[in-house]
Amino acid sequence: xxxxxxxxxxxxxxxxxxxxxxxxxxxxxxxxxxxxxxxxxxxxxxxxxxxxxxxxxxxxxxxxxxxxxxxxxxxxxxxxxxxxxxxxxxxxxxxxxxxxxxxxxxxxxxxxxxxxxxxxxxxxxxxxxxxxxxxxxxxxxxxxxxxxxxxxxxxxxxxxxxxxxxxxxxxxxxxxxxxxxxxxxxxxxxxxxxxxxxxxxxxxxxxxxxxxxxxxxxxxxxxxxxxxxxxxxxxxxxxxxxxxxxxxxxxxxxxxxxxxxxxxxxxxxxxxxxxxxxxxxxxxxxxxxxxxxxxxxxxxxxxxxxxxxxxxxxxxxxxxxxxxxxxxxxxxxxxxxxxxxxxxxxxxxxxxxxxxxxxxxxxxxxxxxxxxxx
Numbered sequence: 325x326x327x328x329x330x331x332x333x334x335x336x337x338x339x340x341x342x343x344x345x346x347x348x349x350x351x352x353x354x355x356x357x358x359x360x361x362x363x364x365x366x367x368x369x370x371x372x373x374x375x376x377x378x379x380x381x382x383x384x385x386x387x388x389x390x391x392x393x394x395x396x397x398x399x400x401x402x403x404x405x406x407x408x409x410x411x412x413x414x415x416x417x418x419x420x421x422x423x424x425x426x427x428x429x430x431x432x433x434x435x436x437x438x439x440x441x442x443x444x445x446x447x448x449x450x451x452x453x454x455x456x457x458x459x460x461x462x463x464x465x466x467x468x469x470x471x472x473x474x475x476x477x478x479x480x481x482x483x484x485x486x487x488x489x490x491x492x493x494x495x496x497x498x499x500x501x502x503x504x505x506x507x508x509x510x511x512x513x514x515x516x517x518x519x520x521x522x523x524x525x526x527x528x529x530x531x532x533x534x535x536x537x538x539x540x541x542x543x544x545x546x547x548x549x550x551x552x553x554x555x556x557x558x559x560x561x562x563x564x565x566x567x568x569x570x571x572x573x574x575x576x577x578x579x580x581x582x583x584x585x586x587x588x589x590x591x592x593x594x595x596x597x598x599x600x601x602x603x604x605x606x607x608x609x610x611x612x613x614x615x616x617x618x619x620x621x622x623x624x625x626x627x628x629x630x631x632x633x634x635x636x637x638x639x640x641x642x643x644x645x646x647x648x649x650x651x652x653x654x655x656x657x658x659x660x661x662x663x664x665x666x667x668x669x670x671x672x673x674x675x676x677x678x679x680x681x682x683x684x685x686x687x688x689x690x691x692x693x694x695x696x697x698x
Contacts, residue, residue: 364401439472470483547567
């Protein structure tokens with residue numbers, strides 16, 4: 325092998341590795357701590373237009389540098405033109421200093437507020453499309469993504485959670501205020517984040533995959549039954565959509581998969597990096613881009629009903645503008661049926677005073693809309 329050819333290979337190596345060195349280590353002061361993050365800004369960014377922003381949260385007790393080696397999405401950021409940020413978890417004083425996104429003891433700290441402050445900092449320094457801020461994460465990082473969708477809904481348009489289902493009792497803490505895209509990639513043989521959730525000593529800590537998807541499908545006004553398509557012999561794609569064809573919830577179910585980040589380790593028939601961006605990039609704060617949201621107005625136009633007032637305190641009035649009767653059902657946000665019956669043409673009155681303050685789903689035919697009970 326000639327010395328010129330060896331030099332050529334060496335230069336290629338330098339060029340290839342330089343890309344991975346373009347992450348910039350930054351920090352902000354928050355809650356008395358120096359909070360670190362790594363940011364990747366694609367070369368196409370020149371400040372003349374606003375770019376989407378994607379957060380990628382590492383798993384429990386991990387470091388940014390390790391996680392970037394596993395889930396480096398910078399090549400995608402270059403081609404799709406988005407800014408990429410990997411935040412670092414803080415030591416959890418209630419867990420011996422482990423690097424956790426969610427403290428082991430409630431009230432120890434709240435990283436949702438840290439992310440909110442970090443977004444403010446990024447907005448000061450970059451032209452970011454505030455309607456297209458996304459979050460994804462692995463394991464406890466996936467947990468954090470759910471937290472942001474629930475508690476920072478005014479800023480987070482869509483999320484992806486890998487190797488993690490949702491914390492139990494979402495009605496106690498989850499208050500999103502807009503249609504939110506949710507993608508999961510879950511292995512059926514994940515012994516760290518079990519597919520069927522976590523129940524210990526009679527207490528549920530994490531929902532099952534089914535309950536997680538039911539919650540978000542119901543919140544987004546999607547039908548209860550997903551469509552299914554085989555991606556590979558080991559992966560099936562389930563999609564929950566509204567009656568107007570807006571796809572808000574998606575699961576990539578990895579049969580036999582473990583606690584993996586597919587495409588990097590574990591299942592190699594799909595690539596988590598690509599699947600995440602392809603999904604979340606379809607959404608902004610109003611819902612799926614280019615697809616009419618499943619608002620009350622759309623329900624009214626489609627099946628000729630009108631709900632008011634919404635939110636309501638006790639009495640809900642439903643006007644059926646059709647000439648025929650229609651079957652209706654009311655469900656909890658987790659899909660538990662509460663009431664059902666027949667809507668008469670004209671005005672119908674419902675007494676909801678017995679229901680606690682929460683979000684419920686009103687179904688007529690294949691149309692779903694949210695009822696907010698004050």
